[in-house]
Every structure is written in C-alpha cells, then in structure tokens.
Amino acid sequence: TQLLEQSPQFLSIQEGENLTVYCNSSSVFSSLQWYRQEPGEGPVLLVTVVTGGEVKKLKRLTFQFGDARKDSSLHITAAQPGDTGLYLCAGVSVGGSQGNLIFGKGTKLSVKP
Template sequence: TQLLEQSPQFLSIQEGENLTVYCNSSSVFSSLQWYRQEPGEGPVLLVTVVTGGEVKKLKRLTFQFGDARKDSSLHITAAQPGDTGLYLCAGAKGGNQGGKLIFGQGTELSVKP
C-alpha cells in the first residue's frame, strides 16, 4: 500500500495547457515536498510546504498544502516542453521520524510542442 498516492500517474498535454497533479494520503505529514526528476538523474527538490493551507509559487508552478496537512497539489500554468519529467511528492512525518522521507509513485508529465 502506497502511503502517498499521486494522480494522475501519466499525463500528456500540449504546450500552453494547464495541469494539476495531486498527492493524497490518509496520514498527516509535518511537511510535504515536491521533486522533479529527469531521465538518468536523481530527483531535485522544487519546494517544501509546511503549514496547512500554505500556497507557494515558483514561476509558473503553484504548490498547495491541504488544510489538514494530508494532501498537496502542484499546478502548472501554460506548460512548456521543458516541464517534461517525473514529478514526485514526498512526505516527512516529523517527530523522531522527521528526517525520513516517503515518496509517492510519481506523475510522468509529457508536454508536446
């Protein structure tokens, strides 16, 4: 059973379209992170959200942490081919497991020109 469920798992869109990726769990997390991974490379951190209801923007990317700190979303506006990649959410439980990161199964995004 995956502790963090991402949806959709695959997404193929045209350049200029908007999209949203979801990361859901039945567990509460002290923080949620979003990573992006390109082929042949390790994941790289995009953002960390900590406070319930928090919204962070990174250029055309908007990240939101759910009020109950169980879910998060990533919205991309006017997607570009350079956004193509695997997007992963990761949760930290806090407390004595604060350094342990659990990942979702990822969303493979393909943006066609």
C-alpha cells in the same frame, strides 16, 4: 504503512495547457516536498511546504498544502516542453519513520510542442 498516492500516474498534454497533479494520504505530514526528476538524473527539489493551507509559487508552478496537512497539489500554468519529467511528492509523516521521507510513485508528465 503510510502511503502517498499520486494522480494521475501519466499525463500527456500540449504546450500551453494547464495541469494539476495531486498527492493524497490518510496520514498527517509535518512537511511535504515536490521534486522533479529527468531521465538519467536524481530528483531535484522544487519546493517544501510545512504549514496547512500554505501556497507557494515558483514561476508558473503553484504548490498547495492541504489545511489538514494530508494532501498537496501542484498546478502548472501554460505548460512548456521543458516541464517534461517525473514529478514526485514526498513527505515526512508526523511521529513516524524517524523523520525520513516517504515518496509517492510519481506523475510522468510529457508536454508536446
């Protein structure tokens, strides 16, 4: 069974702080995606990374794909209350799952004003 382990599971911080969320696996992924989900809504795609070592920036969010394509991180600079939500990583493993996404369990982020 291919697993994506996310850490931490919960994170509560003050506005203005920085944070990093991790997504790790023993499997190699052809691509990895990060989603944000707000209560009562479906996940919304933030970014897709496909190349080992790739770094993508989306305003205050920085996403990195590990060199071996087994892990990824999401770093948020100067967090704001609007960043509050559930962050999910999801990957398409190499050679498995008919190209379907495997999801991590998520990191629930709360940013207090």
